[in-house]
Amino acid sequence: MNVEKGKISDRQLLFLIAGFVQGSALLIDFTIGITEHQTWMVILAGLAVTSPFILTCAVLAKRFRGMNLVQINDMVYGRFLGKVISVYYIFFFLMTLSFNIRDIGELYAAFLTPDTPFIFLLAVFAATCAYAVAKGVEALARVSHLFVITGIFVVSSTFILLIDQMEFSNFLPMFDLPFIRIFQGIHIMSAIPFGETVIFLMITGCLDKTGHEVRNTFAGLLIGAASLLAVAVRNTAVLGKTQTIWTSATFQSIRLIDIGTVLTRMDFLIGVAQTVLIFFKCCLFFYALATAFAQLLGLKSYLPLVLPLAGIEVIIAATVFQSPIDHASITQSAGIIYSVPLMFVIPPLTLLIAGIRGLPGRDRGEET
């Protein structure tokens, strides 16, 4: 029995994925220090590397219609091993969500409201996410395109407003960075904005009509990737080599907007857009976490778990890193390692085993 009764359309899935990937735009800053002016290449390479694995997830969703990740794991790996793998996924959801909640706290503490207590920012943000998650996947899906349009509007408008300050020679020389740094950048890109879409295996079970999920998954992914690419290109073209010295290259580039001394301080616009997009991403992570946990515990509804999980998230987010520098360095190096099997090993393996065993088969109803 699925813990979610709401239904979404495959077009809404497209916007959910696009908004989710856009929500990682702020995290490009983690990569810029490593890949400098070649960040745009890394984004494209990351997309290319991740695409087969995302295709695997989409095929899994199509094969196991109406089922979520926990149910698929139970069916493919058996009750015990399936649950172990699901716990691993839940740990990933829990930690990644707390990192993202911390991101928003750091954004405000560093740039917008430095005097507001950090824990207060985290608590308010987590409570807002909890409210949205409690309203169900249908409510989030209905407004998904609004978040995507907001993201596209902000990226395109800032791009246009900064065109006069762009210097395209900043992209040269190409291929001058050591391969190991490019590889690390591709790894970050694959694991964070694109690989994290594995959480949609907790949502695809809610699709009311199936058929276009693979096409729409990739369409959403491309919209998100295009937004990230535009951000990376804008930052590099505007800031050049200096982009690596700023805490946030995105904020610094937007601060340079000055149209007739009237349109200035546009960084607040970025702050608002980032808040909205990270909120959307966090809601989806939170939803995946709550439903996966409820499914694992055999609950009828995930709602009783929402508030306790929000509390846990705030505690983890507040204590997991010592400082924003600590956050960035751990995310760049160690933080993404544990998530690799969940994105690049387990889904293909699941598909392979399901293919060999002929799952879900006709007796799907009995097994679930």
Added chain:
Amino acid sequence: MFRYIFKKTRSSSLKKENNHKLQGVGQGNVCNVPLSSDLCKNLETIKGILHDSSDVTVHEFNFGHDRRSRGALVFINSLADKNEIQKNILQPLMFGSLLLSNDADMDFNSIESIRKNLVPIADTLIVALLSDLVGNLLAGAVILLIDGSKEALAVRVGKGEPRAVDEPATEAVVRGPREGFIEDVNVNIALIRRKIKVPDLCVEKLVIGEKSKTDVYIIYFKSVAAPELVEEIRRRLNSIKIDAVLESGYIEQFIEDNHWSIFPTISNTEKPDKVVAKMLEGRAAILVDGTPFALVAPMVFIESFQSVEDYYSRLFLASVMRFVRILSYIISALGPAIYVALTVFHQELIPTMLLISIAEGRERVPFPAILEASLMLFVFDILREAGVRLPKPVGQTVGIVGAIVLGEASVQAGLISPIMVIVVSTTAIASFAVPAQTDSGTILRYIYLALAGIAGGFGVIMGLLVTLVHLASLRSFGTPYLWPVAPLNLSGLKDTFIRMPLWTMSKRLYNEKGSDSG
């Protein structure tokens, strides 16, 4: 201990209440007996049920061949028209019956025969049960009882003219029909029927209210409205258990989808043309006797920003005005909050010259910006409430004295900064641009203000996100409240932020039930 005593007392009083209610039901059952053929007995029973009420007239008379038949008229003085009774009931019975004395087919002991031959009124009903008799009597009918007949005739001769059809006070228009609904539901139905002359228009009657027995009508176009919508409205109306329905607001609160939301999910209007336009889109109207406000369901958020005039005027101005209304709503909800967030938390976002002006204005003000804004908004709400309740000329005076004199004096005294007066005045004016969302705008204004005071821009953004998700989660009779924006429906967008030409809007959107699939 106290809790135990309180529980005991409460349980005892509840028992008493229940016993009382059961006795009432018992009396009601007495009414559900057939009428007797004995006139005197029937009259005694009716007097007993009505407790010999002084406004009930019982007029006994003789009629027919040699005046050997006995009859009685029972009516409530205040509800029945005595001239009509005299001219169309008593005269034909007492004098016209003499002419029919020799007619072999005429039976003076048969209500059916009397109705056919002696009562020249179309709106009559033969009743055989005491409950029906009393119900019709209390609704204003004149009851004719004949000795020897187990039936009675209810003749509807209503007293008094209803209020004239006039321009609605709350929805005045520059261009468009000037007629508005009145308190008489039959006149309101007639106003709708005059606009659409098709047999497809269905009018279903329900009676709601244990004591008021109010007539409630569901009106819709059979071929346009979704059957599930009409069935759902019928089901919700039938489930209402209430003593009296005194206004359509009672019905609205019983059948709305989310009782705990600040956003209305059923629209109301006084304008027949608006109701017809909405019904042609696939919605259903609910008319309640005794109120000029019709309810229309389902309602979507964007229709709060639409006016009937948008469709009567050319599309360019209509689209601009719609944009102005949307902007006004945003200002009315967010104006003071943004001011407080900027002046308290994000001064760096304000251009330097403006910041200096604001700082100069606030130099003598002893209150923090949040308190200053809250006080001003509260005073504005007092003025608005006083202005509405007072007689019109006095209300206007209060408005002028309040807005100009009080505002000016507060600034002079250094209690309020001039910029705050501008912010609150703009907010106040903007709040009247969207009457359908005035309630939600007022509540949101205070909520956002509090969030801005606590957490600045971050608080406001969180408030907006919660509002957005809440709006997205709402449904009105199965239709998502944010439709056609969320879920996205491109056909529906033709009449959303801008109004496309009428010839492009050929689809009936609300009978598609705005599914999530868009």
